[in-house]
Amino acid sequence: MASIQVREIMMGPRGGPKKKVKRYIVRWEDQNGIPDSKTFDKRGRYDIPDTAEYFKSKIEAKLRDGEYVNPDLGKQNVKSYAEKWRDRARKDGTFKARQQFINNLGPLAKLSLAQIQRSDIRDWTDLLLTGRPWCKGKAIQLSTASLYLQHLTTLLQIAVDDELIVKNAARKFRLDGDDYEEGLKGPTATELLTPQLISRVREHASETVSIMILLSALTGLRVSEVAGLRVQDVNFVRRELNVVQQAARSPKKEPITPKTKSSRRTIPLSKSAVATLAAYLADDAHSRGPGDLIFAAPRGGRWYATLLGGNFRRACEKAGLGTEWSWHDLRHYFASRLIFKGRDVKTVSELLGHSTPNMTWKVYVHLWPGQEDALREDMDEALQDITAQRWDENGMGSDLRAEAA
Numbered sequence: 001m002a003s004i005q006v007r008e009i010m011m012g013p014r015g016g017p018k019k020k021v022k023r024y025i026v027r028w029e030d031q032n033g034i035p036d037s038k039t040f041d042k043r044g045r046y047d048i049p050d051t052a053e054y055f056k057s058k059i060e061a062k063l064r065d066g067e068y069v070n071p072d073l074g075k076q077n078v079k080s081y082a083e084k085w086r087d088r089a090r091k092d093g094t095f096k097a098r099q100q101f102i103n104n105l106g107p108l109a110k111l112s113l114a115q116i117q118r119s120d121i122r123d124w125t126d127l128l129l130t131g132r133p134w135c136k137g138k139a140i141q142l143s144t145a146s147l148y149l150q151h152l153t154t155l156l157q158i159a160v161d162d163e164l165i166v167k168n169a170a171r172k173f174r175l176d177g178d179d180y181e182e183g184l185k186g187p188t189a190t191e192l193l194t195p196q197l198i199s200r201v202r203e204h205a206s207e208t209v210s211i212m213i214l215l216s217a218l219t220g221l222r223v224s225e226v227a228g229l230r231v232q233d234v235n236f237v238r239r240e241l242n243v244v245q246q247a248a249r250s251p252k253k254e255p256i257t258p259k260t261k262s263s264r265r266t267i268p269l270s271k272s273a274v275a276t277l278a279a280y281l282a283d284d285a286h287s288r289g290p291g292d293l294i295f296a297a298p299r300g301g302r303w304y305a306t307l308l309g310g311n312f313r314r315a316c317e318k319a320g321l322g323t324e325w326s327w328h329d330l331r332h333y334f335a336s337r338l339i340f341k342g343r344d345v346k347t348v349s350e351l352l353g354h355s356t357p358n359m360t361w362k363v364y365v366h367l368w369p370g371q372e373d374a375l376r377e378d379m380d381e382a383l384q385d386i387t388a389q390r391w392d393e394n395g396m397g398s399d400l401r402a403e404a405a
Helices: 052-065 071-075 078-087 092-103 118-130 142-161 195-203 207-219 223-227 271-282 305-318 328-340 345-352 357-367 371-388 398-404
Strands: 002-011 019-029 035-040 240-243 265-268
Touching: 002 052, 019 052, 035 052, 078 092, 078 142, 092 142, 118 142, 118 305, 195 207, 195 305, 207 223, 207 271, 207 305, 207 328, 223 305, 265 345, 328 345, 328 357, 345 357
Parallel strands: none
Antiparallel strands: 002 019, 019 035, 240 265
16 A cells, blocks of 8 residues: 655755755556655654554545546646647537636636636635736626636536546636525534544644634634724723724735625624734733734734635644635534524624525525424424415405404
8 A cells, every 4th residue: 555665855044064864765657557756854653643554544544445547637726737638629619608608717827727726716816806917907797707617617517527626616606696605505413523633623723823723713804804803993891892994805904794694794792702803912022002903914914715725724634634624614613503502594694794584595595493393393383384274365364354353
């Protein structure tokens, strides 16, 4: 399956003394007998990320389950692969439609097939719907964006079938005109992050990112919202957090106002959340004023969605959770906690910043307990009304006539 080779090499500063150090080389062959290898500084164990033993166990599991794909195969970029797909079109109309899709790949064009992730697709669809930099900032209609998303889904599925990549990052990604980031079908109860998993991820994140993870899990803030949070947006006396701006897509740009009126909202904070934020700000090396951002990126820069999302995924990977999770799963965790505690759909909708409760219902209906039983009771009640009542000429049953009287 896979093996670890120990190699001693001489290392040291140029012109200075050298010493022997060990390097651990994991070697394996794919299903076609093509050899590959990766070198690590530490041997470690199967449960310690970034070590040879850990990597060896992961590779062996993928080979055993038939999920291994040679990473070199997925290195061609999305645009070049899409152009090959376009050239296979049998009709002029199909060729033109695929070319139009290629013209609107934007930041996805240069990404490799293996590199593309769901967060990249979110950023891309955001640009399509709010303004495309490659088309002088002009946005497109939801229906057109949905068509381009279908093209991307098809393209990546072909890459999966060709065994160039393992998974289709666009699969089941749906847009919604109300709040497209909620277009994904909400997770089932078994697909949610747990407090234990969140704790593990925080242990492998920097102090700042760890606090941001905790805050999003407790408030349901979107990644751009937590990145755009200012000191003055937190009322420590009333224990409230006001969402009035969000980070821009680029660290060079100032924060922007939320896209919708409903996104501008007030979220109550627990005593522990207030204490955590207060302690973080008390140990402040940057002397932040009321109008300054609470969380500074490395070297004093601004956080933005792609940078913060990438930090979260790396922390997940170091915690042994893989790269399936995204920052948005913290938002799902927050929503699920409210639902499991018996909060109604209107309350959940307002706290999440959805424009309508219907949006919240569509995403999380399967998490509200007792929905099936309630539906069955409604059916039984309707059946009794239909079979046990005598109806008058106005279509009103006897019990309804009594209420009307």
